Amino acid sequence: MLRAGGAEVTLAGFRRTTNPIADIEGLRPIDLGATRDGRFGQRLAAIAKAAFSIGSRLGDTPRPDLIIARNLEMLALARRARSAFGASVPIVYECLDIHRLVLRKDVLGKALRAVERFLARDVKLLVTSSPAFIANYFKPFGQVAAPIELVENKYFEAAAILPGSPQAPGGSEAPGDSETVESPVGPPWRIGWFGALRCRRSLELLADFSRRMEGRFEVVLRGRPALSEFPDFHAFVESEPWLSFGGPYRNPEDMASIYGDVHFSWAIDFFEAGQNSEWLLPNRLYEGCRFGAVPISMGDTETGRFLSKQDIGILLPEASSEELEATLGKMDEHRFARLKAHVRARNPRTWSYDRSDCRALVERLRSLTAVSGSFAAEALA
Template sequence: MAMIGYLVHDTTDAAVARRVRMFRAAGAAVRLGGFRRRAPPDTVAGVTAVDLGETRDARLLARLAVVLRHVAAPARVGEIVAGADVIVARNLEMLAIAVRVARPRQRIVYECLDIHRLLLSDGAAARALQAIERRLLARVDMVLTSTPAFRDRYFRARRGFTRPIWLEENRLLQIDTPAPTPACPATPAGRPWRIGWFGMLRCRRSLAILAAIARAHPDLVEVTIAGIPAYTEFDDFDRDVAATPGLRFVGRYGAGDLPALYGSVDFAWAIDFFEEGQNSAWLLPNRLYESLAFSAVPIALAGLDTGRWCADHGVGMLLDDLDTDLAPTLATLTSTKLARLRDAVTALPRRLVVADAADCRALTNAVLGTGTST
């Protein structure tokens, strides 16, 4: 049985569990270790998780200090990846550890799903981090990423990375349950239009926009927020939501809650201004695929990659400018128009938004070096 050593930045991240499930569904054994943002889990998707310590969001220097400790004293991490056919390092800091502990010819895959602003900036600190990244990339056999823009505009164009890159979009994983069925009612209920903002909540501007439209048009819009707020990115997330009629925060959720969440809204907010103009412009977020899988209509900006994806596939409510377009578009919306938008979503081929067992095998073969990547 093939063995994958998986080093991750946050063992409590639901996306880590999804990746472990994909590897195991393809028949690979997984050894998992990493840092975490909350209380350490004993297992992740059935795999024992080796805890390397706690780190915090928005504290890059503090995280680097923790990483350096493991680089200087790598024995514990070495036990996780000893005998592995491949080390998969999720995030740049884990790549630094992977390069330190890898055997001379041990395969390394760099899983990159976010690009830190310093990697796209100028200045002494940015240049130093970019130099470190270049040295680490020289040891990488394959990059695993989730959006074509990261592959084409970053790794190929900016970094000149010529080795294989595997694109695995953030599709909803369905390997042991039936494919999702539309969760929204067949006939839209009409106003107020219900918008859902779900997932990693880190965009201050999105909260401000949604709060503003809920205050200004109480009979037009209701907003449900669910997920994990990055409190470091907001002045006072809980206070702002509580103080705004028409906004409600329902807390964290699990994969089993997705049908009910998306079934409770007409639209999914698929816009993220976090690190605006850089990372966020290229992302294709989980909420895009989840909303489409459960037949909620994504709201996206036409000029960003999420909007381009929607335009290419004929789905979504696409806006050129939120300040001038959002309220008028919702004000002129009818139940008939919404039904047409939803029909376009339900007509979308499921393979575009849902990953199955065959996708798990293809990904795992590529990670192990036995598949095809571009």
Template sequence: MKLAYFVHDLTDPAVARRVRMLKAGGAEPVVLGFRREAAAPTTIEGVPAVDLGRTHDGRMLQRAAMTGLNALIAARLRRHLKDAPVIMARTLEALAVAEAARRMAGSEARLVYECLDIHRLMLGEGVKSRAMRAAERALMARADLLMVSSPAFLERYFEPRQGVGRDLGIPTYLIENKILELEPAGDNVTAGPPPGPPWRVGWMGAIRCRKSLAILTDLAARRPDLVDVRMHGRPAYSEFDDFDAEVAGLPNVSFGGSYSAADLPRLYGDVHFAWAIDFMEEGLNSSWLLPNRLYEASRHGAVPIALAGVQTGRYLADHGFGIRLESAADLESALEALAPARYRALRAEVAARPRQAFVAGVEDCRRLVAAVSSEEAPAAASCATFAQSRKPAAKGAFPSEHIPGEAV
């Protein structure tokens, strides 16, 4: 089955992972998208990639202009949509271009909206925010499926704010940000560093949270005896005053740059804990998402650290592992109180979880392709909390029962 996949960034590793899933599930994708890097790839995971131009982090007007321009000239993409029964769009800007291209090509392909973040611009009450939500509602009214990576996106945004399930009858599908492993693999988990201080805290993936960096570097500066911070990934430099200077001044803070999936066992095997806290859009998207690092860390044996009152902490509580903090300020006291025996118990709790909790395999890929191509409403992906998460949530923070700083 041919599938046209419109994306926000051709150079995003997560896009490559989704392309691999689509191929493994039986689809033949062609990828069309913007890019954040200077050069555009010509292929992604062996399939053709069509460059729609460069956009930039944090420059919403520029991204909107590029989206509008590509929507206006979308007829040039007609040949890429020929014979494709499914068009899939990752993010709202990609959805706008995808729908314009579908309309100009006279295509009757199914339209799938893949939403993995809710930008703060979508949540305000100003003119721009209202206009963005109206545009999204109009586009979703033409779509056949909404895919999300966290049930809280439905609970906190799509159902109450956009009328999904009430005014819009669009089916929904949950696809978690799990690690993709298409070949049988062993445990792939190292013994990890010896338990005891200084505790190594790894912050991997998209490094974009100014507050997290301040919390970790402040604690590292004050307590080199207690914590050693190790960062790897792709910093969003637009979010920091001077990221390189902030991480270069302390001997117990290091930044190792970008990495590939093959590096994950080594990187997570080198730390005790994984930082799974994000404040970039505090109280909004940061409280609702289930990040890649949650699954990556757990798959490779590192113990995730999350806030109790957000979706990541709720996930840890539902699944019975990890450390949940009342606030990030409790990190110091939680690590001070942590004995080696308790750490070994925390690590054993992670290891006790089934592999499929954190890993997507070939069957998951087939379910994905079946969902995007089916005329019937798909069943939810295998997330243990999805059904209960569809129930109305209480106002305020997600409910939790815990002791501040307690390792649960």
């Protein structure tokens, strides 16, 4: 979005891979080292190491007009980077998840919230992706005094808005239906669970439901499973007759095909139940609806409230295979056609960002600086 909106971007951050990453969307990132998923102590050590060396790592990087820090650890490094540049560069704090550690009521939770308030004391803007994050965390805890910009996890219409894209329709400003997706004929009805697969309860619930339905429903999994949460993921899926795992996918290249292969999208997450999982508006919500998959969510979550306002999708009052069977078990072609038609009838901009959204975001960021003309941002991700 930054690049499509006219900004020049320098990217710096940690990686989860063993070897450095040479290219991200045409950018050569500044490598700050490796971190491990779920290893809090190791991440603290990596942050401390990067804080001491960030000046040399930035090297000959030109001074940016703005620094965007994507999460709390990057906010600490953003302040170090600003000192290395020797100038008063505005910092934007981007927070797309509220980690369970900062919500703890003990000494650790209080300490982390205090650290966040200290590091965010002079940021110029807070960027977050769900109104529930603001209502349930940032406002009640008083974490950030800066203005707030809501940037939802909408689908990025890269083919339509990136400059020079061979698939870009000439002069198109809005995400249209150039990729109309037709669902396969059911039954069997297919539920797609795509993205970061980290919720064991969802996996077990879908497995139990598919066994109950004895083949009338199949579950298709795509993405990257968090093996730290379920190390037996692959064996579990292979042992289930109506579950399948298709591996990772490319975004946006594969989105139309993977959602076009299913009827429903699983937009439920119990990973941090009662907290982040109930407050977020996930990528899969927007991606699935963009390509016509009917979303399934819990009614008492921010996602459920969002879908209720849109009058689309299937909302469950409780998370059980019995409830899934009662709600979905008698699905037929006519009912599914109505559900899908309701999704397709919504304004496409509900699900996707177009070129004007990208320009508006960059202009909002530009307003935080005294710079006119070209605009350069350093993103710490």
